[in-house]
Amino acid sequence: MTYQLLFVCLGNICRSPSAENIMNHLIEQRGLSDSIRCDSAGTSSYHIGAPPDERMRMAAAKRGIRLQGQARQFNITDFGKFDLILAMDRENYFDIMALARSQQDKNKVRLMCDYASHYPDQEVPDPYYGGESGFNYVIDLLLDACEGLLNDLSDAQTQGE
Numbered sequence: 001m002t003y004q005l006l007f008v009c010l011g012n013i014c015r016s017p018s019a020e021n022i023m024n025h026l027i028e029q030r031g032l033s034d035s036i037r038c039d040s041a042g043t044s045s046y047h048i049g050a051p052p053d054e055r056m057r058m059a060a061a062k063r064g065i066r067l068q069g070q071a072r073q074f075n076i077t078d079f080g081k082f083d084l085i086l087a088m089d090r091e092n093y094f095d096i097m098a099l100a101r102s103q104q105d106k107n108k109v110r111l112m113c114d115y116a117s118h119y120p121d122q123e124v125p126d127p128y129y130g131g132e133s134g135f136n137y138v139i140d141l142l143l144d145a146c147e148g149l150l151n152d153l154s155d156a157q158t159q160g161e
């Protein structure tokens with residue numbers, strides 16, 4: 001069975017598409033493309049249809065990662081489609097939780113930074129209104145958190161076998 005991951009931020013043009021594409025990059029490196037699938041969405045409708053922010057794409061490119069995708073808005077049917085929903089910050093987390101219809105839905109929602117081990121952050125900071133360094137920071141923090149998440153999923157899979 002394919003495990004389905006959904007990364008969520010506010011606009012779906014900076015943090016969550018970065019998380020999605022970084023995770024895909026790591027999944028490919030580990031040859032796990034058949035067992036884990038990734039998608040991303042925004043809690044807002046602000047940028048529906050837009051590609052990832054150019055500043056974010058530049059920061060990702062410096063780490064050898066190409067950002068692809070088209071922004072879409074999170075909706076309640078996503079609770080049924082995904083196994084794990086990763087919120088970039090607390091506001092995203094509470095906005096997703098407010099749409100949950102059951103305890104089963106709520107159990108799928110986590111904060112992305114729970115999986116980071118080298119950074120102390122509890123939230124992925126919103127880089128949208130800041131400078132270049134904020135975008136670089138998001139990529140490095142997400143590389144750490146995605147690595148941790150993938151290790152966690154690999155451990156869970158091994159234990160379930």
Ligand code: 4NP
Nearest residue numbers: 009010011012013014015128
């Ligand atoms: P994201 O960043 O949630 O990481 O995609 C933002 C994108 C757009 C806006 C805010 C944050 N905005 O206010 O338009």
